Amino acid sequence: DPGQGGPASSRSLWSPWRLLPCEPWPLPQEPLTLPSPPAEQIRVKPDKTGVVTDGVKHSMNPFCEIAVEEAVRLKEKKLVKEVIAVSCGPVQCQETIRTALAMGADRGIHVEVPAAEADRVGPLQVARVLAKLAEREKVDLVLLGKQAIDDDCNQTGQMTAGLLDWPQGTFASQVTLEGAKLKVEREIDGGLETLRLKLPAVVTTDLRLNEPRYATLPNIMKAKKKKIEVIKASDLGVDLSSKLTVVSVEDPPQRTAGVKVETTEDLVAKLKEVGRI
Amino acid sequence: MSRCGLFLRRAAAAGRACRALVAFTASRRPLRTSPQSRAFAKELCLGKIEKNGVFPFPEVSQDELNEINQLVKPVEKFFIEEVDPQKIDREGKIPDDTLEKLKSLGLFGMQIPEEYGGLGLSNTMYARLGETISLDGSITVTLTGHQAIGLKGIILVGTEEQKAKYLPKLASGEHIAAFCLTEPGSGSDAASIQTRATLSEDKKHYILNGCKVWITNGGLASIFTVFARTEVADSDGSVKDKITAFIVERDFGGITNGKPEDKLGLRGSNTCEVHFENTKVPIQNVLGEVGGGFKLAMNILNSGRFSMGSIVAGMIKKLIELTAEYACTRKQFNRKLSEFGLIQEKFALMAQKAYVMESMAYLTAGMLDQPGVPDCSIEAAMVKVFSSEGAWQCVSEALQILGGLGYMTDYPYERMLRDARILLIFEGTNEILRLFIALTGLRHAGRILTGKMNELKWGNVGVAMGIIGQKLRDALCQTVNMGLTGKLGLVHPSLEDSATKLEQNVYYFGRTVESLLHRFGKSIVDEQLVLKRVANILINMYGMTAVLSRASRSIRTGLRDHDQEILLANMFCVEAYFQNLFSLSQLEKNAPENLDKQTKKIAQQILEKRAYICAHPLDRMS
Numbered sequence: 001d002p003g004q005g006g007p008a009s010s011r012s013l014w015s016p017w018r019l020l021p022c023e024p025w026p027l028p029q030e031p032l033t034l035p036s037p038p039a040e041q042i043r044v045k046p047d048k049t050g051v052v053t054d055g056v057k058h059s060m061n062p063f064c065e066i067a068v069e070e071a072v073r074l075k076e077k078k079l080v081k082e083v084i085a086v087s088c089g090p091v092q093c094q095e096t097i098r099t100a101l102a103m104g105a106d107r108g109i110h111v112e113v114p115a116a117e118a119d120r121v122g123p124l125q126v127a128r129v130l131a132k133l134a135e136r137e138k139v140d141l142v143l144l145g146k147q148a149i150d151d152d153c154n155q156t157g158q159m160t161a162g163l164l165d166w167p168q169g170t171f172a173s174q175v176t177l178e179g180a181k182l183k184v185e186r187e188i189d190g191g192l193e194t195l196r197l198k199l200p201a202v203v204t205t206d207l208r209l210n211e212p213r214y215a216t217l218p219n220i221m222k223a224k225k226k227k228i229e230v231i232k233a234s235d236l237g238v239d240l241s242s243k244l245t246v247v248s249v250e251d252p253p254q255r256t257a258g259v260k261v262e263t264t265e266d267l268v269a270k271l272k273e274v275g276r277i
Numbered sequence: 278m279s280r281c282g283l284f285l286r287r288a289a290a291a292g293r294a295c296r297a298l299v300a301f302t303a304s305r306r307p308l309r310t311s312p313q314s315r316a317f318a319k320e321l322c323l324g325k326i327e328k329n330g331v332f333p334f335p336e337v338s339q340d341e342l343n344e345i346n347q348l349v350k351p352v353e354k355f356f357i358e359e360v361d362p363q364k365i366d367r368e369g370k371i372p373d374d375t376l377e378k379l380k381s382l383g384l385f386g387m388q389i390p391e392e393y394g395g396l397g398l399s400n401t402m403y404a405r406l407g408e409t410i411s412l413d414g415s416i417t418v419t420l421t422g423h424q425a426i427g428l429k430g431i432i433l434v435g436t437e438e439q440k441a442k443y444l445p446k447l448a449s450g451e452h453i454a455a456f457c458l459t460e461p462g463s464g465s466d467a468a469s470i471q472t473r474a475t476l477s478e479d480k481k482h483y484i485l486n487g488c489k490v491w492i493t494n495g496g497l498a499s500i501f502t503v504f505a506r507t508e509v510a511d512s513d514g515s516v517k518d519k520i521t522a523f524i525v526e527r528d529f530g531g532i533t534n535g536k537p538e539d540k541l542g543l544r545g546s547n548t549c550e551v552h553f554e555n556t557k558v559p560i561q562n563v564l565g566e567v568g569g570g571f572k573l574a575m576n577i578l579n580s581g582r583f584s585m586g587s588i589v590a591g592m593i594k595k596l597i598e599l600t601a602e603y604a605c606t607r608k609q610f611n612r613k614l615s616e617f618g619l620i621q622e623k624f625a626l627m628a629q630k631a632y633v634m635e636s637m638a639y640l641t642a643g644m645l646d647q648p649g650v651p652d653c654s655i656e657a658a659m660v661k662v663f664s665s666e667g668a669w670q671c672v673s674e675a676l677q678i679l680g681g682l683g684y685m686t687d688y689p690y691e692r693m694l695r696d697a698r699i700l701l702i703f704e705g706t707n708e709i710l711r712l713f714i715a716l717t718g719l720r721h722a723g724r725i726l727t728g729k730m731n732e733l734k735w736g737n738v739g740v741a742m743g744i745i746g747q748k749l750r751d752a753l754c755q756t757v758n759m760g761l762t763g764k765l766g767l768v769h770p771s772l773e774d775s776a777t778k779l780e781q782n783v784y785y786f787g788r789t790v791e792s793l794l795h796r797f798g799k800s801i802v803d804e805q806l807v808l809k810r811v812a813n814i815l816i817n818m819y820g821m822t823a824v825l826s827r828a829s830r831s832i833r834t835g836l837r838d839h840d841q842e843i844l845l846a847n848m849f850c851v852e853a854y855f856q857n858l859f860s861l862s863q864l865e866k867n868a869p870e871n872l873d874k875q876t877k878k879i880a881q882q883i884l885e886k887r888a889y890i891c892a893h894p895l896d897r898m899s
Binding site: 102 | 348382
């Protein structure tokens with residue numbers, strides 16, 4: 001049991017914790033997040049079951065990058081013993097795990113899902129996987145990005161905490177270790193909220209938590225020697241079936257032209273005309 | 278910027294060997310410890326396609342490919358998010374923190390072996406990363422000036438002590454390197470340099486004196502690879518003046534820089550004069566053999582040259598994206614620009630150039646990555662000539678698509694045009710490289726043909742039959758088949774027509790080379806206009822081979838969009854085929870298409886008066 005008390009001088013700063021930052025499977029690059037000229041255009045599949053992902057460049061979810069960065073920083077401060085990077089999805093996930101390894105994670109676990117089934121794996125399924133892994137690896141802290149930028153669900157972290165019955169600190173903008181507790185500062189609509197969580201806990205990261213480092217090329221070469229364990233969800237006894245089906249995915253309606261009016265009376269009249277009031 | 282590699286002296290040496298059409302036996306054969314690979318371009322001059330090196334198109338393993346893609350990601354991200362080429366150009370400087378980040382990313386030691394702290398990348402991987410760093414020209418040239426030439430000598434011929442001493446800090450970027458060859462009086466004619474290194478009295482140092490000009494990173498570097506004349510005692514006791522290479526540290530003293538040159542393009546890259554005044558260089562810092570500096574300089578320049586192909590291809594691919602965005606939104610005459618034929622033609626040109634460049638670059642990189650020490654100097658030179666001219670043409674056409682906007686400094690096109698212009702000049706001017714390509718190929722052909730002539734003289738029946746057979750074939754106009762097409766053909770059937778065109782070109786070229794050597798003999802060295810055409814044909818043929826090899830592989834492995842590859846490959850091959858036919862007809866004896874005599878006469882008259890000499894159109898006889 002970490003941080004058992006005793007006089008400050010004999011207590012080591014270095015507690016034997018493991019850390020498990022996770023990222024969902026890699027996502028198509030969102031054109032809006034990149035300031036540079038034409039990135040991929042998002043297109044809806046003709047059968048309306050989803051978005052075209054073939055041939056689209058995938059990369060680590062930006063919020064998950066922040067989670068990995070936070071984990072590596074905790075390790076550099078010697079507050080954590082080991083950082084395990086986990087990803088759940090098709091074979092391309094391994095590239096993302098390798099990036100995490102290059103940023104400083106110690107080893108990786110790839111929970112492989114065949115590409116055909118990957119579309120149906122949602123937050124609940126991933127949360128089940130992460131919960132089982134957290135127990136198997138006996139981790140003390142699970143770090144995730146607050147949401148994935150392809151579906152914006154914002155559910156995985158919370159569900160994982162629920163399944164594990166662990167405390168959670170979501171939208172974290174600052175994470176500090178205080179003995180056996182984790183102080184988490186959260187960004188909420190009203191401002192900032194500070195929580196103290198008993199470990200083990202789940203934390204999801206928000207934008208202002210840190211600025212992720214670049215995986216330098218020498219570190220990428222070194223990361224080649226780090227291990228990635230590949231397993232299936234069934235190995236963990238997890239059922240990936242979903243009770244949700246996607247009915248249809250459509251482009252948002254094209255913006256239509258607006259109408260200018262002179263007076264407030266005109267405005268009210270126009271709104272009545274279109275049936276808005 | 279000491280990038281001018283090729284020299285007429287080397288061309289003259291090649292010519293001298295070429296003259297040996299009659300007496301071949303006296304020349305020395307250099308000892309080789311590894312089997313000499315039959316370089317592709319040289320065999321083309323004999324009318325043969327050396328298929329082994331170029332088919333199938335070089336591949337990397339899936340693991341290597343994953344690794345390359347991993348390496349590219351952070352570099353790409355960095356360049357897109359944190360590099361501002363416009364600011365670098367405007368301020369004439371790469372920001373310090375950008376330079377620091379480039380160092381920490383590991384980009385200063387890409388080809389330095391891992392045991393010395395570098396990334397130890399293969400030529401193919403290096404070429405791939407080149408595509409990514411091309412987003413900013415000044416950064417590209419700072420990095421290549423440092424590692425492709427500045428420190429390459431240490432990797433190629435450095436002793437263990439030299440490597441252990443210098444490479445680690447060069448890999449991390451703590452020290453930056455520069456290549457010092459060019460002098461005010463010696464650019465293309467690099468063998469004529471005057472910087473001198475004299476052995477000291479105690480024989481422990483060389484004293485270096487001289488002035489180098491246009492040195493990339495000259496102001497930033499702390500390690501210089503300097504080429505200077507030294508007195509070398511020959512085995513027969515005579516003393517000769519030969520060039521030696523030295524590793525010179527700024528700390529050795531006596532080294533001063535001029536101010537940074539004000540350039541047309543690559544304004545963020547540091548280029549300046551470097552002066553050596555009584556600089557003491559310990560004898561341990563001789564790089565390679567004393568007297569072997571010239572050859573080393575050529576090897577260094579040859580080894581990095583091929584990467585220009587991938588660097589430029591990366592730039593053009595980005596250019597296509599940028600420009601297409603405009604062409605597909607801008608409307609004139611109530612139609613989008615992208616609907617007009619003249620605009621579409623420009624996009625097809627850019628795509629074609631990029632495709633050929635990439636194919637040639639990666640084919641050459643693949644050849645260089647073969648075990649042994651393959652000599653791909655001609656192939657690398659061909660890649661450089663093609664890419665530099667392609668870059669200039671494509672950026673100009675892209676600027677044209679933007680019209681007036683392309684001319685404005687708010688848009689990147691004018692900067693890219695300015696940055697691209699130097700490509701035809703440094704690392705060996707395209708004129709010199711064309712002479713090199715042609716003469717090296719002709720020398721090889723000359724040697725083999727002389728060998729055959731000798732065999733014939735000595736009564737070798739096999740050779741005689743071969744020659745007679747060839748003459749008969751020509752007389753009967755039989756079709757040429759070199760194994761590219763047909764059931765066992767190396768080229769995919771959908772490219773069959775282009776492959777046949779290549780085979781025809783190669784055959785016709787081989788015959789033309791023979792007749793040129795007969796006609797000119799040793800004086801071919803001075804026939805620059807003839808050599809230019811020979812080089813252009815060779816470059817075209819290498820391009821055709823590269824695209825046919827690459828497209829065949831793409832189709833056979835089922836890569837996506839390979840139907841566009843077929844279109845691009847076939848289109849290039851048809852154009853190149855007809856260009857070659859015209860060049861070949863100009864090379865025939867007394868060809869009416871050949872206007873070389875007139876060209877020379879006109880030039881002579883102008884240069885005599887150093888002005889345009891015709892009377893004004895309005896002049897009258899008074």
